[in-house]
Amino acid sequence: MPLERSQVEHIAALARIGLTEEEILMFGEQLSHILEQFEVLEELDTTGVAPTGHAGGLQTVMREDVPQDSLDSEDVLKNAPNREGEFFRVNAVLEE
Amino acid sequence: MTELNWLSIKEAHDQLTSRQISSVELTQACLDRIDAVEDRVQSFLTLTPEIALAQAKEADRMLAAGEGGPLTGVPVQIKDVMCTKGVTTTCASRMLENFVPVYDATVVERLTTQGAVMLGKGNMDEFAMGSSCENSAFHPTHNPWDLDRVPGGSSGGAAASVASGEAIYALGSDTGGSVRQPAAFCGVVGLKPTYGLVSRYGLIAFASSLDQIGPVGRSVADCATVLNAIAGHDPRDATSVAREPQDYTANLGQNIKGMRLGVPEEYFVDGMEPGIRKAIDDALATLEGLGASVRPVSLPTTRYALACYYIIAPSECSANLARYDGVKYGYSYQGTTDMWEAMEKTREYGFGPEVTRRVMLGTYALSTGYYDAYYLKAQQARTLIRQDFERVFQDVDALVTPTSPVTAFKIGAMVDDPVQMYLTDVCTLPVNIAGLPGLSVPCGFSDGLPVGMQLIGPHFSEETLLRTAHAYESATQWSQARAAL
Numbered sequence: 097m098p099l100e101r102s103q104v105e106h107i108a109a110l111a112r113i114g115l116t117e118e119e120i121l122m123f124g125e126q127l128s129h130i131l132e133q134f135e136v137l138e139e140l141d142t143t144g145v146a147p148t149g150h151a152g153g154l155q156t157v158m159r160e161d162v163p164q165d166s167l168d169s170e171d172v173l174k175n176a177p178n179r180e181g182e183f184f185r186v187n188a189v190l191e192e
Numbered sequence: 193m194t195e196l197n198w199l200s201i202k203e204a205h206d207q208l209t210s211r212q213i214s215s216v217e218l219t220q221a222c223l224d225r226i227d228a229v230e231d232r233v234q235s236f237l238t239l240t241p242e243i244a245l246a247q248a249k250e251a252d253r254m255l256a257a258g259e260g261g262p263l264t265g266v267p268v269q270i271k272d273v274m275c276t277k278g279v280t281t282t283c284a285s286r287m288l289e290n291f292v293p294v295y296d297a298t299v300v301e302r303l304t305t306q307g308a309v310m311l312g313k314g315n316m317d318e319f320a321m322g323s324s325c326e327n328s329a330f331h332p333t334h335n336p337w338d339l340d341r342v343p344g345g346s347s348g349g350a351a352a353s354v355a356s357g358e359a360i361y362a363l364g365s366d367t368g369g370s371v372r373q374p375a376a377f378c379g380v381v382g383l384k385p386t387y388g389l390v391s392r393y394g395l396i397a398f399a400s401s402l403d404q405i406g407p408v409g410r411s412v413a414d415c416a417t418v419l420n421a422i423a424g425h426d427p428r429d430a431t432s433v434a435r436e437p438q439d440y441t442a443n444l445g446q447n448i449k450g451m452r453l454g455v456p457e458e459y460f461v462d463g464m465e466p467g468i469r470k471a472i473d474d475a476l477a478t479l480e481g482l483g484a485s486v487r488p489v490s491l492p493t494t495r496y497a498l499a500c501y502y503i504i505a506p507s508e509c510s511a512n513l514a515r516y517d518g519v520k521y522g523y524s525y526q527g528t529t530d531m532w533e534a535m536e537k538t539r540e541y542g543f544g545p546e547v548t549r550r551v552m553l554g555t556y557a558l559s560t561g562y563y564d565a566y567y568l569k570a571q572q573a574r575t576l577i578r579q580d581f582e583r584v585f586q587d588v589d590a591l592v593t594p595t596s597p598v599t600a601f602k603i604g605a606m607v608d609d610p611v612q613m614y615l616t617d618v619c620t621l622p623v624n625i626a627g628l629p630g631l632s633v634p635c636g637f638s639d640g641l642p643v644g645m646q647l648i649g650p651h652f653s654e655e656t657l658l659r660t661a662h663a664y665e666s667a668t669q670w671s672q673a674r675a676a677l
Contacts (some may be wrong), residue, residue: 145576
């Protein structure tokens with residue numbers, strides 16, 4: 097079933113990605129085509145099959161809690177697009 | 193005499209330790225080769241000749257003092273998905289165009305400690321998403337065997353740099369075939385280690401349950417030597433596995449008599465190039481001649497691997513790439529004071545089309561109402577695919593398949609058809625889904641283009657795969673072939 101325009105816009109909003117008019121049409125078509133390829137999974141009986149999250153087989157890994165230095169704050173801020181002193185500067189999150 | 197830039201790691205090491213050559217000379221030979229061919233191949237995103245020559249001088253000092261190891265003084269290209277302290281690391285994305293890491297990835301640290309020489313950062317598909325290197329935001333890379341064709345991807349720069357004699361070896365990363373498929377397309381050797389064998393710390397994340405760093409080299413022995421250097425437990429990557437260190441070069445010369453090899457018929461897909469089928473059949477005959485037994489096996493869940501992968505990988509990608517919000521690092525849209533608009537524009541302009549496509553696909557698969565139908569179903573399929581492999585590995589030591597159903601295709605041929613592009617990885621994806629090791633070794637040519645044979649083994653069977661591939665390589669001449677550039 098092809099994705100409707102409203103669905104493409106909804107997905108883009110969830111993903112926080114702006115799309116142009118052209119992209120809405122293109123991704124709608126391409127994603128629909130890709131989703132068709134997924135229909136093959138419907139023929140697979142997965143009743144009672146446990147999901148695999150990753151293939152490594154490791155469980156939660158614990159280590160001793162040893163205090164150590166983290167990155168220097170200058171390093172942390174080195175790639176900041178916008179900074180003010182020791183802080184990342186961002187647009188207002190809360191409305192007045 | 194072999195030009196220095198074409199030496200194997202072993203040859204380079206021997207000549208360096210016997211002081212026949214210096215690392216500065218070897219490095220300069222690679223830099224000269226880059227000068228001569230890079231405008232045509234374009235395998236690098238960033239060249240670091242000053243760093244390389246400084247590291248070469250340091251390597252020469254180490255060698256003179258009797259220090260170092262097999263990789264000391266040997267030049268390498270690092271895929272631009274691995275963090276290199278102080279050297280721009282872009283992931284071939286506008287999003288990270290000016291990103292300069294403040295730490296090294298563990299693999300880079302390990303190589304540097306051993307005195308490796310970094311020539312620069314390798315081109316790739318943006319955020320390692322793609323099979324042709326055409327998704328690089330900066331430029332495509334050209335296949336040294338035919339400059340009108342793609343080198344494969346996403347580690348296309350790695351494979352092309354090694355195949356063109358620019359680098360002695362390279363580090364790539366493989367989430368669904370991104371080391372093996374370009375290695376096959378460029379006629380070199382590529383290894384994707386078992387999930388957890390090599391630390392992912394400092395590897396910019398695409399799909400965390402599938403990503404693994406691996407070597408690209410001109411021979412199996414070179415890949416084994418590099419694996420020795422990069423494998424091993426790292427407390428900074430919670431999925432890295434604590435195992436006894438192993439010397440992957442130790443048994444390379446041993447024969448493969450009695451080795452049980454399985455050939456899964458499902459990997460010989462419709463539409464496969466006849467020349468690939470023939471190359472694999474010939475390779476199987478060679479392996480039998482070396483004393484291996486070859487039998488057909490069946491992996492019936494193979495037909496679900498593509499769907500399984502293209503749900504799981506984009507789902508993980510959509511979560512991982514949520515970090516690119518224009519606040520902490522990377523591209524940041526400044527034309528508004530509205531927080532959400534800034535974020536949407538940052539991601540619209542920062543990500544290329546394939547990345548956007550996958551983020552959206554993953555977002556959809558994880559969204560309310562679709563999670564069970566897609567993500568959960570894919571994770572269950574993943575269990576069945578894994579069990580399929582476990583079953584056949586009770587009867588065989590390794591599997592032999594083509595690495596890709598196609599050889600290197602023309603640049604531009606598939607850019608408008610994502611599904612067709614995804615199908616070029618149909619033989620490599622299942623290996624990542626199951627977390628297995630996989631290796632691609634050159635096994636001939638189809639219409640003048642390299643063909644790769646893939647060996648797949650159980651978890652942590654790298655030694656078996658490398659030994660088998662080495663025996664095959666030693667019995668044939670394919671790995672000696674060089675592209676005329």
